[in-house]
Amino acid sequence: MKRSIPLIFAFVVGVIVLLSEFIPHRPFNLIVSTLENWFMIISGFAILLGQISLIRMNSYKIANRLPDWQYYLAGLISFALMLSFGILWGMQETPGLLGTGEEIVNKLGMKPFDYLFNHAYMPLSATLFSLLAFFIASAAYRAFIIRGFESNLLMITAVIVIIGRTSIGTMLTGWLPESLQFWHIPNLADFIMEYPNSAAQRAILISAGLGIVGSSLRIILGIERSYLGGD
């Protein structure tokens, strides 16, 4: 029971989606659009799930004074702050429980939620990703070493593209005559991107696509059921 009914659900839903792709006649369209609408609502709840487990995890760490609990407290406070700002006064043009909070907007210049977003969330998220610039530099430094044929291929294309995607490439080989334009580095980089790169990406897409088709099919047919988790 605990497993067979969900499997039937997945099967029925999957088959309806498949059929409706090819059948223009009612009621398939209607069923699928209803299904899609439901999907949106259920995933709304599913996202809630992550937030709840985050709160639980943090409170557990704080309550038991696990190492670094102070930081988790800070996390929890920022969560509560942002959430209550959002619920009380809404964001941007959307009003919240207490209306649009014009008084506060007059003082802050924007809603408190947007204030936190612009001055805390945004810089944090952008900076976290920008750390990768440094990691990529150090990875290039230590990994792009002349070794075997295959790794050299990788390194040479990387170098061509790195040069070709900037103004330096334009300057470096801009003097080449019309007949040798192919070897102009930005052109060469575009050529690599357009042909060999596309070919390899296409091969990955096709084979991984087949893998996904296969596993989706197994899920619909109920052969693959590990997503239901252990008992």
Add this chain to the structure above:
Amino acid sequence: MRSTLVFILLLFISCLTANNFTAIDTPWDDGKSINLNWKLSPMTKTVTLQRQIDGDIFETIHKSTEFQGSFRDNGLEPQQEYIYRLQADFLDDNIVLQAEAKTKEQWFYLHKLAFLILLLVVCFAIVYYIQKAKRGKEYYIRRIAGLDSMEEAIGRATEKGRPILFVPGISDLDDIQTIASLTILSHLAERSAEYDTDLFVPCRFSMVLSAAREVVKEAYIKAGRPDAYKADNIFYLTDDQFGFVAGIDGIMLREKPAANFFMGSFYAESLILAETGFSTGAIQTAGTAQAHQLPFFVVSCDYTLIGEELFAASAYLSKDPQQMGSLKGHDFGKLLVILLIVFGVIFEIIGISFLKDFLSGAAS
């Protein structure tokens, strides 16, 4: 005889010059559009198409300056009569023509035929091979380079008395890569139980956590070492992507595992993990079908399972008939794809584009 011919000719000419306006239900669709075609005298200046709303009220839906053309009126209701009016201004005159049609829903989108055929062929192949595998047919899977490292990595960890780290990606159980990753974990856990080496598995989602514990526990039992199984070595970190990565970084710096395995779905964090792992001197094996992240793993890990190799590895290690059969089915699909491309290219070169048109018919 001759008079008949003259008659046909006259009819033909009159057809050419007569003003003609038709409305026909679009074939093979969901009954929400009607095709309007008109052919007027070449003297036409402007053409206005209108649809009846009620009685004498008409709504303009399209304007054109061409004397011959067609227009598809979309967004209609199925199984309804629609009345259309065409107003044409000539140089010195104007006319109004009327046409009507009923929208009909059909039972098949004809332009998707190629799509359907390919879909059925591939799906049947997969199901066929799965069935065959279940009945005991054994399929060969070629050696996958990245897997050889596994023994080496475990051996080295045992030698140094340091643990192994396994990260099952950052997606939930609904991602097929996570499932493939857990199959690989099962194999790894069995070996590490045999060698009596600690195995750490940090998880990002609660469902992945429970599944991973299950898998590892079973593997330890299978290896005959249920006593060595430590549930706490498989733990939940946090749902947040960067929080999760920072947590793993911490483990790598503190515990200094001798071997790191990153298998599953990875995003921007791939490079952070691999670079931090390198700085601790671990042997690193990665595997993902996430094409964007592959270069970073290839560059900074010792071994990488590329794209579908991850799925193949999971079938290879588990010898599970449904996975083996499915993989054989995918291979059939690849062969089909290669053949289609070869034939398609040959046809294109000799100037026959039937195959390509048929396949891409779904796009129009």
Add this chain to the structure above:
Amino acid sequence: MIQFMNILGIWLAAFFTISIFSFLYKDNPFYKFAEQVFVGLSAAYWLVYIIYSIMLPNLFTKLIQDFSGNAILLIPAFLGILMLMRLHPKTQWLSRYPMAIMIGTTAGISLLRYMKSDILEQVSATMINPFAASSTAGVIGNFLLIIGTITGVYFFYFSKKQEGLLRVPSKIGIWFLMVSFGATFGYTVMARISLLIGRLEFLLRDWLHIIK
């Protein structure tokens, strides 16, 4: 007041930016603090957005305005609540019903879309007449495209021993993959540097006013 809050905001942003950068030297309390604040803020941000852009307009507002007309929406709402049952180990199995519906829908749609966009369309896009290009480079490129795609797909062919002659296409396939990885790497350098530029621009312009 507005002016003060604005300056305060910029200092706040600068503090967080530098805290995160400090991780490059080594893990430290500032980084840990900033990171946890980030985790908290982003979770709250998502939650607030879900409330305002899905839960309210697509579910609750509809139910409040016209309950009987939208009563069918109670089904997904109920399934959504079942989803939350996952939080407790004892009731976890209840979440399988909504999970199954979601995964069934996703599987159906992915099957169709991947089959079409990543297989059918890619195959027909590779069916080109290589000689039709306007330049020699184009002809060479077209050949590379066809050969690369075929050998690349062949590289992923698992159920056959790749020995002798059969090894050749697979070898060529991996070369194409390597070229592609190199190209992607090179391209990514650009992406990551862009982000860094964005942050430095903020520090130098908005915070320190060194540049205009």
Add this chain to the structure above:
Amino acid sequence: MKLSVVAERRIIFTILFIAVALPLIFPIGWTTEVSEYTRMAYNLIDTTPADKVVIISFDYDPSTMTELQPMAEAMIEHAFMKNQRVIATALWPMGVQMAEQAFTTVLENYPDKKRGADFVNLGYKVGGMVTVQAMGRNLKEVFPSDNQNILYDDIPMLQNVKRLKDIAWISSLSSGVPGIKEWMMVARDNYGVPVTGGCTAISAPGFFPYVNEQRQLYGLLGGLKAASEYESLIGRLGTATTKMDAQSIAHLLILVFIAVGNVKAYRTRGRKKK
């Protein structure tokens, strides 16, 4: 001189930091060439007639706005130049804010463009591909109202827009999943609406196969360079152009790192042989 791995990394990090900062303070003014794919996207927008309704989808968040925001601003400005009407949507929650910021910036130069008549922000919807599919059937179902809570039917520019087919082109500015791929798979492959867009440089190579003869994607803007190319095409002096100098220097520096790394590896190997 022998440095530890950690010390070596810190040196690399510091140099990179300085190398990116310097050109920002002292701009150089190098120029770039417009690539084929950028021009393709430009042409699609440029040849669409006035008064058509178009969608720009903001499928990114602040972390990638350095690259994608200039594209968004340039595309909105281009559409406004051509008197097209712009619908902003978002498959990422933070995209809504990005859209508002982009409109605010562009409106400074186009003060007569009115919300509701020339542009509208329909806000964020969860669900990715499934949601786009639903938009293909009925936009109003998915977006009962815009982000200011004005009902769909009360928005003048949406009067004749019922589903995706009524849209002249769609541009997805995308930094991951869901994003341009979902739009392409559904809006283009299923409903036949031309889809173009921009993405971060990291994901661009993965999308190039879709810029094919079938025009699954109508061109593609990949990263900051393409953004600066687009800016130069519409004659806008935007932020992307000024940042390209720093980009070029950083690339040069990474090449130097690779060279130094190789010299070092060569020496170590030589020492081992001895």
